[in-house]
Amino acid sequence: MRAVQILMDEKELELIDREARRRGTDRSKLMREAMRRYLLKLVRDADEQQYLASYRAHPPETAELRSWEKIQAWPED
Numbered sequence: 001m002r003a004v005q006i007l008m009d010e011k012e013l014e015l016i017d018r019e020a021r022r023r024g025t026d027r028s029k030l031m032r033e034a035m036r037r038y039l040l041k042l043v044r045d046a047d048e049q050q051y052l053a054s055y056r057a058h059p060p061e062t063a064e065l066r067s068w069e070k071i072q073a074w075p076e077d
Contacts, residue, residue, distance in 0.1 A: 016030060016031065
């Protein structure tokens with residue numbers, strides 16, 4: 001791992017330190033986990049936007065959707 005330096009607002013830093021203590025970890029580990037989650041969310045959001053754009057560009061045909069109507073409901077018990 002490499003050490004990095006970032007500037008933080010005092011109040012944000014206090015919240016980060018408080019949360020790290022609450023979780024029984026240290027500031028660096030908490031920040032690494034937060035950054036991992038944030039970056040994963042960015043990737044997922046980009047994937048979702050690409051998926052939606054594909055459907056907008058090439059929407060399914062009405063006939064194709066109708067074939068699923070027969071099986072979309074849960075079976076009666």
